[in-house]
Amino acid sequence: MNNSAITRHDDLLVGIGGSDDAGVYRITDDIALVQTVDFFTPIVDEAYDWGRIAAANALSDVYAMGGTPLTALQMVGWPRGRLPFDLLGDVLEGGASILEEAKCTLVGGHSIDDTEPKYGLAVTGVVHPDEIFGNDGARSGDALIITKPIGTGLIATGIKRGVVEQSVRDAAVASMSQLNAGAARAMRRVGVSAATDVTGFGLLGHLGEMMRASEVSVEIEFDAVPLLPDARRLAEEDVIPGGSLRNLEAAVRTTRFGDLDRIGQILLADAQTNGGLLLTIEAPLANALLQALEDEGATGYIIGRVTDRDFSDGPTGVINVV
Ligand code: CO
Ligand code: CO
Numbered sequence: 001m002n003n004s005a006i007t008r009h010d011d012l013l014v015g016i017g018g019s020d021d022a023g024v025y026r027i028t029d030d031i032a033l034v035q036t037v038d039f040f041t042p043i044v045d046e047a048y049d050w051g052r053i054a055a056a057n058a059l060s061d062v063y064a065m066g067g068t069p070l071t072a073l074q075m076v077g078w079p080r081g082r083l084p085f086d087l088l089g090d091v092l093e094g095g096a097s098i099l100e101e102a103k104c105t106l107v108g109g110h111s112i113d114d115t116e117p118k119y120g121l122a123v124t125g126v127v128h129p130d131e132i133f134g135n136d137g138a139r140s141g142d143a144l145i146i147t148k149p150i151g152t153g154l155i156a157t158g159i160k161r162g163v164v165e166q167s168v169r170d171a172a173v174a175s176m177s178q179l180n181a182g183a184a185r186a187m188r189r190v191g192v193s194a195a196t197d198v199t200g201f202g203l204l205g206h207l208g209e210m211m212r213a214s215e216v217s218v219e220i221e222f223d224a225v226p227l228l229p230d231a232r233r234l235a236e237e238d239v240i241p242g243g244s245l246r247n248l249e250a251a252v253r254t255t256r257f258g259d260l261d262r263i264g265q266i267l268l269a270d271a272q273t274n275g276g277l278l279l280t281i282e283a284p285l286a287n288a289l290l291q292a293l294e295d296e297g298a299t300g301y302i303i304g305r306v307t308d309r310d311f312s313d314g315p316t317g318v319i320n321v322v
Helices: 047-064 085-102 152-160 166-176 181-190 202-214 231-236 242-251 262-269 283-295
Strands: 012-014 023-026 032-040 068-078 105-113 118-127 143-146 194-197 217-220 277-281 301-307 319-321
Touching: 032 047, 047 068, 047 085, 047 118, 047 166, 047 181, 047 194, 068 085, 085 105, 085 118, 143 283, 152 166, 152 231, 152 242, 181 277, 181 283, 194 202, 202 217, 202 242, 202 262, 202 277, 202 319, 231 262, 242 262, 277 283, 283 301
Parallel strands: 068 105, 217 319
Antiparallel strands: 012 023, 023 032, 032 118, 068 118, 143 277, 143 301, 194 277, 217 301
16 A cells, blocks of 8 residues: 555655654645544543543644644544443543643544544644654764653553552653643754654654664663653563563564663563654754753653664664663
């Protein structure tokens, strides 16, 4: 399907063929549409929080391209005989609160009867065609920066199994419902060479896509990677989502883990929901970016550096953990 005529157009600037965050389609010389869609089943116990997280997650791919969200359509699957509509109201209200924060207008949507609840958004944003932040611009020597701690997959699984404390749950929910808008403003202000967001494929998966698209390799320093509280404990106690294990299976093909033990490997592969932006930037500008992130109410952590492409393990580029 990726090679068929419908996936190509002179004005399609970022399409389905690559592995970037969102599609980008040029309307005029000054305006391109940024389009993305995301929805999923409940990730936390509270309906309102689930709505907030799903909406923030759906918006994230627009931010990761350097775009500004404009409109959203909501998609709902609801077991109408089994769950009260009041609860759906809470989900939609949570989502609406995030759209309001993002100044993104809700223009419609669609709902169907479903065996399990599902909620998410199709989001349309805009970006200047010359100011698209792709995942293909990382250059050897760049610093690698992540804007949120990882571990939300482990904690969401811990919540479902009832083995995390309220404070840990709250920290994860706060992180998952935090918009990447501030981080995106900082990245646009300072200028980065490549950007993506860390979501379902985890840090290693999305980093791998970025390295492949940019035709470079990367060195990440495990001790510099920020972790949410309890993420390590949950990995040690085998409270691990299936998606994170699948991510790790896929990542071993392109990652050299060095001395890192399996717990560390699971942490790096953990599937994230609305994780942070993953940014590369010329090393001398890294501190300016950290400052800009702070100014915009976001956080930033230097976790490694981009290196020359390493062909020794095949054509895909390599992640070296040190
Ligand atoms: Co993305
Ligand atoms: Co997405």
